[in-house]
Amino acid sequence: MDGNEARYLQECIATGWISSEGPFVERFEAEMAARVGRRYGVAVTNGSAALEAAVVALGLGPGDEVILPTFTIISCAAAVVRAGATPVVVDCDPVTWNMDVEQVAARITPRTRAIMAVHIYGLPVDMDPLLALAERYGLRVIEDAAEMHGQTYRGRPCGSFGDLSVFSFYPNKHVTTGEGGMILTDDPALAERCRSLRNLCFQPGRRFVHEELGWNLRMSNLQAAVGVAQLERLDQFVARKRRMGRRYTELLADVPGLQLPLPATDYAENIYWVYGVVLQDEVPFDAEEAMARLRRLGVGTRPFFWPMHEQPVFRRMGLFAAERHPVAERLARRGFYLPSGLALTDQQIEQAAQAVRECVR
16 A cells, blocks of 8 residues: 555545545546456446346346356355346366366256356466357356456456456455455446446436336445555556465475465466465365464464355255365365465565475474
């Protein structure tokens, strides 16, 4: 937060423009859209809200199925469920940790209406075959690029794919507004639909007469001002993250029993949004125990996502009965990520890596 954040916030306060009507909101939308090669951006309160509005904007609802990864944050499936549609999940690739695209085709039914591609941790989903499937079956595509600020897929910015894409600006993202999110699209009708849903579906000329229900998802000018300042430094942040990831790998490469993040695929270089590790089967304890040991050594960690098909709330709804997705199940139980914030110093990285060595040993 040592760029133009304070200056832009002071400008908001000095001019009195602190609400969602302030000029930084449109500026942030335009600059974020330009950064990822989209025509329109619609700023909202958070990434989860962006997903919910995106699902509704595409007209997905009861009787519709949406295919998405089981290994993701609950916001993805929750947006589908809240719209009345049915989430259909696929397992993930054991190396990239992204959805296994080869499994998607087998889960397409006459009720399938959309695919939600969620980029996980540092590498993007392999989008070309996914987009080809969507075109073949006439499916809509939502791209969840919440963790992919500054990442590319075959040279094209993440956030530029599908009918709609979404970003999160939570504090641990490369670009943060404290809380916040954005929906991006090239379709003017979808952009206008998202703006309406964001703003309680007020009607032009008949503001307080409502034909349908929307939400108050508006981002404030204060948040957008921080976002503009953060976006100015995104390339610097990405370079820093990649240096951090490479340093962790150098320090941990010879530690037995650890699966480290894949540095690159043929379509992307890892951006290391977080630095995740997975305990190999020969390690006689799970991620929960490893995290407890690291905590005693003074190193904070976070667990990997818990699979959607094992979420108690969805099981009680009758979803995912008897489903098994072994790769995601294993990652959830044996994976965790190390301190990864942009403010982390090289000394702290070395301290965390040494603690991992002691923990595994």
